[in-house]
Amino acid sequence: MTIKVESMHAGEFLLSEGAGNISREAINVAAGPALQPGQILGLVTLSGEFAPYTPTAEDGSENAVAILWGPLGESDVPRRGRAVVRLAEVSEAHLTGLDPAGEKALAANFVIVR
Template sequence: MNIRQEPIHAGEFLLSEGAGKISREAIDVAAGPALNAGQILGLITATGDFAPYNPTAEDGSENAVAILFGPLGESDVVRRGRAVVRLAEVSEVHLTGLDLAAEKDLATHFVIVR
């Protein structure tokens, strides 16, 4: 028997957000592997592109600053996406890459993990 698991849907991690979509921004995501909605993102200082949060990095992506709103496919070029960057409550169980440091980083942007 084949069991399939449904992926996280776009925005499924959101519990609440600011009125009028004030919580979201259009972003550029660095080339790389496919990413699921709910991926914690950091900002690469040198390029201004977002990338998966990596607490051991030294390029800016070690600081959690956003959460990817919808999934992105694998790419070898920069991709356009949407992210929650401020004024939101999010569900911890639907996030990828979350650790205590990322949770604290997100709180400085008023993105609160529940």
């Protein structure tokens, strides 16, 4: 018997958000590996592109500021995506790369981890 595992759907991590689409923004994500919905993102200061949150970085991505809405494939060039950046409640179990500092940083933008 073959067991199939379904990947996470776009926005599956979201418990609630502000009215309309006030919680989401269109973003540019730095070139790199494939990313799944729920990936915590930081903003790289020099490029203005979002990248996976890396607490030990020193380029701006050490500050958690957003959560990737939908999947992005691997790319050698920056990619267009969507992210939750404010006024939302999210499921901790569905997030990738979250640590206590990241959770606190997201809370500053009213993105509350439950």
